[in-house]
Amino acid sequence: MTVFKYFLKIALKNKWIIIMYISIFFVMTLLNSTDAMKREEAFEETRLNIGIIDKSNSELSSSLKDYLKEKNNIVATKEDEEYIKEQIFLEIADAVIIIPEDFTERVIEKEEAIIIYKDDRKPHSIQIENQINKFLAFANITYQNGQFALGDVKEALKENTQVHVLSKSGFFENSSIETWFRYYFNFTGYVILAVYIAIIGIVMSDFRDERIDNRRKISSKKLLEFNKEIYLGQLTLAIAVTSVFIIASILLMGRYIGHIYYIKYLINLMVFSLSILCLTFLINNITRNKHVITTLSTVLSLGSSFISGVMVPQELLGEKVLLVAKFFPVYYFVRINDAVINSLSEVAFELFMQVLFAVAFLLLGLMFSKKAQRI
Amino acid sequence: MVVKVKNVVKRYEEKIALDHFNMEVNEGEILGLLGPNGCGKTTAINCILSLLKFDKGEIQVFGRKMTPNSYDIKRQIGLVPQEVSVFENLTVKENIDYFCGLYIDDKNTRRQYVEEAIEFVGLKDYVRFYPRKLSGGLKRRLNIACGIVHKPKLIFLDEPTVAVDAQSRNFILEGIKKLNREGSTVIYTTHYLEEAEMLCNRIIIMDNGKDIASGTIEELKAMITTLEKIVVRFVNIEDEVINKMYKIPHVIDIERNGEDFIIKFENGINNLSNLLSFIAEYNLTYIKLYSQLPTLNDVFLELTGKELRD
Ligand SMILES: Nc1ncnc2c1ncn2[C@@H]1O[C@H](COP(=O)(O)OP(=O)(O)OP(=O)(O)O)[C@@H](O)[C@H]1O
Numbered sequence: 095m096t097v098f099k100y101f102l103k104i105a106l107k108n109k110w111i112i113i114m115y116i117s118i119f120f121v122m123t124l125l126n127s128t129d130a131m132k133r134e135e136a137f138e139e140t141r142l143n144i145g146i147i148d149k150s151n152s153e154l155s156s157s158l159k160d161y162l163k164e165k166n167n168i169v170a171t172k173e174d175e176e177y178i179k180e181q182i183f184l185e186i187a188d189a190v191i192i193i194p195e196d197f198t199e200r201v202i203e204k205e206e207a208i209i210i211y212k213d214d215r216k217p218h219s220i221q222i223e224n225q226i227n228k229f230l231a232f233a234n235i236t237y238q239n240g241q242f243a244l245g246d247v248k249e250a251l252k253e254n255t256q257v258h259v260l261s262k263s264g265f266f267e268n269s270s271i272e273t274w275f276r277y278y279f280n281f282t283g284y285v286i287l288a289v290y291i292a293i294i295g296i297v298m299s300d301f302r303d304e305r306i307d308n309r310r311k312i313s314s315k316k317l318l319e320f321n322k323e324i325y326l327g328q329l330t331l332a333i334a335v336t337s338v339f340i341i342a343s344i345l346l347m348g349r350y351i352g353h354i355y356y357i358k359y360l361i362n363l364m365v366f367s368l369s370i371l372c373l374t375f376l377i378n379n380i381t382r383n384k385h386v387i388t389t390l391s392t393v394l395s396l397g398s399s400f401i402s403g404v405m406v407p408q409e410l411l412g413e414k415v416l417l418v419a420k421f422f423p424v425y426y427f428v429r430i431n432d433a434v435i436n437s438l439s440e441v442a443f444e445l446f447m448q449v450l451f452a453v454a455f456l457l458l459g460l461m462f463s464k465k466a467q468r469i
Numbered sequence: 470m471v472v473k474v475k476n477v478v479k480r481y482e483e484k485i486a487l488d489h490f491n492m493e494v495n496e497g498e499i500l501g502l503l504g505p506n507g508c509g510k511t512t513a514i515n516c517i518l519s520l521l522k523f524d525k526g527e528i529q530v531f532g533r534k535m536t537p538n539s540y541d542i543k544r545q546i547g548l549v550p551q552e553v554s555v556f557e558n559l560t561v562k563e564n565i566d567y568f569c570g571l572y573i574d575d576k577n578t579r580r581q582y583v584e585e586a587i588e589f590v591g592l593k594d595y596v597r598f599y600p601r602k603l604s605g606g607l608k609r610r611l612n613i614a615c616g617i618v619h620k621p622k623l624i625f626l627d628e629p630t631v632a633v634d635a636q637s638r639n640f641i642l643e644g645i646k647k648l649n650r651e652g653s654t655v656i657y658t659t660h661y662l663e664e665a666e667m668l669c670n671r672i673i674i675m676d677n678g679k680d681i682a683s684g685t686i687e688e689l690k691a692m693i694t695t696l697e698k699i700v701v702r703f704v705n706i707e708d709e710v711i712n713k714m715y716k717i718p719h720v721i722d723i724e725r726n727g728e729d730f731i732i733k734f735e736n737g738i739n740n741l742s743n744l745l746s747f748i749a750e751y752n753l754t755y756i757k758l759y760s761q762l763p764t765l766n767d768v769f770l771e772l773t774g775k776e777l778r779d
């Protein structure tokens with residue numbers, strides 16, 4: 095097991111790369127979690143800048159508008175998705191809501207009634223959702239004989255009583271915890287991508303150095319044995335890096351794990367790690383140049399993470415960007431983290447896509463390695 | 470026969486690197502592979518070790534055909550490559566241990582072998598050094614240690630003393646003799662004549678991918694016609710007298726190099742006393758006079774028509 099041992103030894107000699115990425119990650123996480131804290135404190139206080147597009151023009155919708163106006167500043171907007179996304183991206187509006195034409199009917203039917211664009215990264219963005227839900231909850235209570243008692247609703251809202259607003263799957267109660275985990279794991283994806291490619295690539299470029307590989311070739315070490323130990327080394331390293339993030343998530347937020355669907359994040363991260371391990375296999379079969387590898391590590395991780403919604407939520411990215419993102423496993427990884435689900439089968443497609451990427455990377459890598467052997 | 474190379478042809482695209490190359494190595498000897506830069510020494514070694522495929526011919530090692538999967542043959546072979554081939558990210562000791570581990574699984578044996586190799590190349594004080602912190606000579610020693618740590622029976626050393634200071638060079642050459650005394654067969658490539666002459670039992674002279682001569686040093690020297698050169702400088706001499714010198718027994722040629730005359734003899738017996746009698750007879754005065762026995766350079770010069778010098 096000398097090869098295995100020295101694989102890990104050389105990896106450890108490059109530990110600064112891992113340490114650097116992991117420190118950046120935890121500094122970001124720490125900043126993010128103080129943000130999340132603020133989010134909770136500031137729940138009822140902050141006035142947000144919101145845009146409202148009212149296509150319903152009903153009694154109910156104008157009453158909602160009045161209520162929101164009391165609590166927030168209204169900014170002008172227009173009904174154009176690109177325009178709205180830009181307003182939010184540029185922080186002109188914290189949220190934009192669209193009240194559909196059939197708003198009243200939807201409320202009566204207890205269907206999803208309002209479209210909200212918001213920046214999930216903003217500590218207060220959840221507040222607007224809460225206000226709307228509160229309003230609609232009261233409105234629903236007062237609905238009788240085809241009529242809303244909007245006057246009562248207004249009074250009730252003024253009373254500022256502690257109202258428990260329930261929505262599907264208890265999402266709002268846990269939203270800030272859920273959000274924390276979402277960002278934590280999305281960002282973990284970025285770091286794993288960068289660290290795997292960089293560290294495994296750098297170690298492999300040492301082993302694949304022609305002069306050193308020639309010494310291996312003339313030795314009595316069987317190629318199969320050698321490869322086994324090398325890949326065992328890669329796997330060990332990968333598991334170690336991924337475990338750091340899993341363990342840290344438990345250490346930091348372990349007390350909330352019971353409140354969320356933690357297993358989703360766990361399985362998603364493992365499948366994602368596998369696909370990235372296969373990606374590094376492919377890269378290592380294409381090049382053994384250290385500079386190319388470190389550049390690829392930075393460009394691929396930052397690039398594909400950004401367009402896949404790690405830094406900016408997917409809802410705020412253009413369709414064309416997301417179309418490109420679909421060619422990277424990060425996209426599916428982020429989708430699963432962002433999805434509100436009750437069972438893994440709801441994200442089977444996204445899981446499958448990541449496995450598919452893993453297989454494709456593996457096959458391509460094998461193809462390149464065959465080609466390299468022939469020369 | 471430990472190694473047998475027969476009519477091997479190796480082409481790189483256009484260039485023919487080995488042109489019907491032949492070589493035989495006997496057990497227990499130090500064989501020198503001597504030839505100028507680019508003559509195909511490294512290529513020959515790489516073909517023998519199956520690092521390179523060749524186009525024609527046959528290679529046997531320990532009496533068997535060598536293939537990339539001949540792991541039991543490979544176990545007996547060590548290579549010290551021309552370029553220093555070690556991990557920059559591992560220390561001296563780690564490097565030696567890693568390359569030893571490619572041959573030897575047993576931990577205790579390996580520990581012992583690594584210690585012995587470190588001792589052997591004199592890197593005891595440098596075990597924790599990274600290669601980049603080693604001087605050129607010490608790096609070469611590390612390169613050697615990595616190649617011989619598993620105690621191979623057959624060792625290839627590809628110009629292990631290139632760009633090495635005199636101290637390390639002597640250390641290395643002595644080490645190779647020691648390995649040979651301990652029973653290893655050594656194949657040593659070089660373009661330094663003095664090294665080949667000092668170290669090798671037998672030499673194969675290579676040029677342009679061909680083996681142009683082989684034998685012991687004496688055998689090689691016997692192949693050429695000029696067996697002794699006497700260099701002499703006279704105070705004053707007339708052309709007429711010079712012409713008379715051709716009458717001295719065995720003189721085949723007289724060259725002039727500035728004020729010096731180089732008198733070439735076709736055998737090596739009594740030439741000096743014959744010349745001295747001639748000098749006495751003609752009452753000549755000389756200010757310098759010395760005899761040179763042929764060197765490998767003369768052999769090389771005569772066989773290829775060019776000098777083998779850096
Ligand atoms: N990979 C290659 N592709 C093309 N030509 C090559 C290659 N390797 C070596 N050659 C050529 O083959 C010839 C023999 O090279 P080789 O390295 O065997 O010489 P050498 O005797 O070891 O020289 P040196 O003393 O400089 O090490 C040279 O002319 C060289 O340019």
Ligand SMILES: [Mg+2]
Pocket residue numbers: 510511512551627628
């Ligand atoms: Mg060479």
